[in-house]
Amino acid sequence: MTQLPGPTPKKLGLVIDLDTCVGCHACVVSCKGWNTENYGAPLSDQDAYGANPSGTFLNRVHSYEIAPKDAPAQLVHFPKSCLHCEDAPCVTVCPTGASYKRADDGIVLVNEDACIGCGLCAWACPYGAREMDMDAGVMKKCTLCVDRIYNENLPEEDREPACVRTCPANARHFGDFADPESNVSHLVAERGGIDLMAEQGTKPVNKYLPPRPKTDAQPEAEIDVLAPLLSPVATEAHGFLGWLDKTLDKLPGGAT
Amino acid sequence: MHPAPSIILFTTLSGLGFGLLTFLGLNMPDVDGWVLFTFFFVGFALSVGGLLSSTFHLGHPERAWRALSQWKSSWLSREGICAVAALCVLGLYALLAIFFDTKVAALGFVGSALSLLTVFTTSMIYTQMKTVPRWNHWSTPLLFLSLSIGGGALLAAQTAVAGLFLLIATLTQAFAFWGGDRRFKDRGHSLKTATGLQNGELRLFEPPHTGTNYLLKEMVHQIGRKHAQRLRVLGLVFGLALPTVLLLSQTVGHVLAGLIVVLHVGGVLALRWLFFAEAEHVVGLYYGKHG
Numbered sequence: 001m002t003q004l005p006g007p008t009p010k011k012l013g014l015v016i017d018l019d020t021c022v023g024c025h026a027c028v029v030s031c032k033g034w035n036t037e038n039y040g041a042p043l044s045d046q047d048a049y050g051a052n053p054s055g056t057f058l059n060r061v062h063s064y065e066i067a068p069k070d071a072p073a074q075l076v077h078f079p080k081s082c083l084h085c086e087d088a089p090c091v092t093v094c095p096t097g098a099s100y101k102r103a104d105d106g107i108v109l110v111n112e113d114a115c116i117g118c119g120l121c122a123w124a125c126p127y128g129a130r131e132m133d134m135d136a137g138v139m140k141k142c143t144l145c146v147d148r149i150y151n152e153n154l155p156e157e158d159r160e161p162a163c164v165r166t167c168p169a170n171a172r173h174f175g176d177f178a179d180p181e182s183n184v185s186h187l188v189a190e191r192g193g194i195d196l197m198a199e200q201g202t203k204p205v206n207k208y209l210p211p212r213p214k215t216d217a218q219p220e221a222e223i224d225v226l227a228p229l230l231s232p233v234a235t236e237a238h239g240f241l242g243w244l245d246k247t248l249d250k251l252p253g254g255a256t
Numbered sequence: 257m258h259p260a261p262s263i264i265l266f267t268t269l270s271g272l273g274f275g276l277l278t279f280l281g282l283n284m285p286d287v288d289g290w291v292l293f294t295f296f297f298v299g300f301a302l303s304v305g306g307l308l309s310s311t312f313h314l315g316h317p318e319r320a321w322r323a324l325s326q327w328k329s330s331w332l333s334r335e336g337i338c339a340v341a342a343l344c345v346l347g348l349y350a351l352l353a354i355f356f357d358t359k360v361a362a363l364g365f366v367g368s369a370l371s372l373l374t375v376f377t378t379s380m381i382y383t384q385m386k387t388v389p390r391w392n393h394w395s396t397p398l399l400f401l402s403l404s405i406g407g408g409a410l411l412a413a414q415t416a417v418a419g420l421f422l423l424i425a426t427l428t429q430a431f432a433f434w435g436g437d438r439r440f441k442d443r444g445h446s447l448k449t450a451t452g453l454q455n456g457e458l459r460l461f462e463p464p465h466t467g468t469n470y471l472l473k474e475m476v477h478q479i480g481r482k483h484a485q486r487l488r489v490l491g492l493v494f495g496l497a498l499p500t501v502l503l504l505s506q507t508v509g510h511v512l513a514g515l516i517v518v519l520h521v522g523g524v525l526a527l528r529w530l531f532f533a534e535a536e537h538v539v540g541l542y543y544g545k546h547g
Contacts, residue, residue: 060464068456095323095332117315128539137315
C-alpha cells in the first residue's frame with residue numbers, strides 16, 4: 001500500500017496565489033475547524049490557555065519580506081499545507097501502510113487506525129506538511145477535505161476544501177491538474193505557477209503563483225499630485241517673523 | 257532535531273548487539289557452554305533491549321507489529337523484518353550450540369548476514385532522507401556498519417578485527433563531520449527555493465504562530481549545539497581513535513578491554529547524540545533557519 005500508485009487519472013490539488021493572499025489566517029481557522037469535527041482524530045491543542053500553547057494544524061501561514069534592489073520591500077503571506085506530491089516521500093517511508101496516495105485522484109492520506117506514530121513520514125516531508133497529534137498519537141495531514149469534495153450531502157458550492165471555500169481574498173483555488181482545461185491548470189499557465197523546493201524531486205501537485213513584481217513604482221514627483229498645492233507660498237519671512245528669523249540667526253550657533 | 261533518548265539508546269545498543277551477534281554466528285570466539293551462553297545473552301540483551309526501547313517513542317507501540325508489512329518500499333519495515341529474522345535464526349543457532357553442543361555453521365552464517373543487514377537497514381532509514389542532507393550520503397551506512405562491526409568485534413574479543421573496523425569508523429566519522437557541514441549548502445537548498453520567491457533579499461518576517469509546534473520541536477530544535485565541536489572531538493578521540501590505537505598496539509587483557517568498551521560505548525553515545533542533534537532538516541528554512 002505504501003508504494004506509490006504511479007500517474008493518477010486525476011491530480012487534485014490547490015493553487016495558492018501569493019499575490020492575492022492577505023495573510024488573514026482564515027484558511028488556518030476553517031481548516032482546523034472542519035478537520036477537528038470530521039475525518040479522523042480531532043486536531044488537538046496542548047496547554048491552549050496556558051503559557052506555552054501549541055497544537056496540531058494542517059495549514060499554516062508564514063510571512064516573508066522580499067526587498068528587491070530597486071523597488072520597495074514587499075510582504076508576502078505564504079500559506080503552506082500538504083502539496084499532495086506525485087513522488088510523495090512520506091508515503092514510501094511508512095512502515096505500516098498507513099500512509100498512502102489514492103490511485104484515482106492522487107490525494108495523500110493517512111489511515112489513522114494503522115498509524116503507529118513513528119513520525120518518519122513527517123521527517124521525509126521537506127515542507128513540514130505533517131504534524132503528529134500529541135493527544136491521538138497519530139500523524140495528521142491535509143486530506144484536501146476528502147470528506148467535503150465528494151460529499152453529496154453538502155450544497156454543490158461547498159464541495160471544495162474548507163480553506164478554499166473560506167478564503168475571503170480568493171487566493172486559494174481547488175481543481176484537477178491532470179485536466180489542462182481546468183481552472184487551476186489555466187491559472188498555472190497564465191501566472192507561471194511554481195513548485196516549492198523542486199530540487200527535492202517530490203513533484204508537488206499544488207502550485208504557487210508568485211507575487212506580481214511591483215517594480216513599476218512611479219517616480220515620486222508623479223505620485224505626489226498634491227505637491228504643487230502644498231508647496232510653500234512664502235519663501236522669505238517679513239515683519240515680526242522676519243526680524244525674529246534674522247535675530248535668531250545672529251545668536252551663537254545660528255545659521256550663517 | 258530533538259534527539260529522543262530512546263532512539264539514541266536503540267541505535268547505539270542494537271548496533272553493538274547485532275555486531276556482537278554477527279561474530280557469534282561466525283563462531284568467533286570459538287567457545288562453548290556457559291561462556292557461549294554469556295556471550296549470546298549480552299548480544300541478545302543489547303539488540304532486543306535496543307529494539308524494545310525504540311518502541312517507546314511510538315505514538316501507538318501496540319500497533320508495532322504492523323511495521324513488518326511494507327518491506328517493498330519502507331526501510332523501517334525492512335529493518336523490523338531483518339531484526340526479527342536475525343534474532344530467530346541466531347536464537348535457534350544459540351539453542352543448538354549451547355544446549356545440544358551442535359554448531360550448525362550454515363545457520364550461524366545466515367544469522368550473521370541477517371544481523372549485518374539489520375544494521376544496514378537501520379542506517380538506510382536515515383540515509384534515505386533527502387530532507388536531511390547531512391544523512392543523505394553513502395558515509396552514513398559505512399559509519400553505522402563500521403561502528404557495529406568494530407564494537408561487536410570488541411565485545412567478541414576479536415581485538416585485531418575491532419581495531420581495523422574502529423579505524424575505518426574513525427576515518428568515516430571524521431569525513432562525515434567534514435562533508436556533512438557543507439552538504440546543506442552544496443545541495444542548493446535555501447529559503448528562495450523553499451518559497452520560490454526569487455526577486456530580492458528574502459527573510460522570515462513572521463512565523464505562522466506565536467508558540468511552538470511539532471515540527472519545530474522535532475526537526476528544527478537547536479538546543480545543546482553550542483558544545484557540538486567539543487563533543488565531536490571527545491567522541492572521535494576517546495570513543496574511536498584511542499580504542500583503535502590501544503587495540504592495534506597492545507596485547508589487550510580483560511581489564512584494558514573493559515576500559516576500552518566503556519570508552520567506546522560512551523563515545524558512540526555522544527557521537528550518536530550529535531548525529532541527531534546536528535541534523536539540519538530543510539523544513540527549518542521555512543522558519544528562517546539554516547540561512
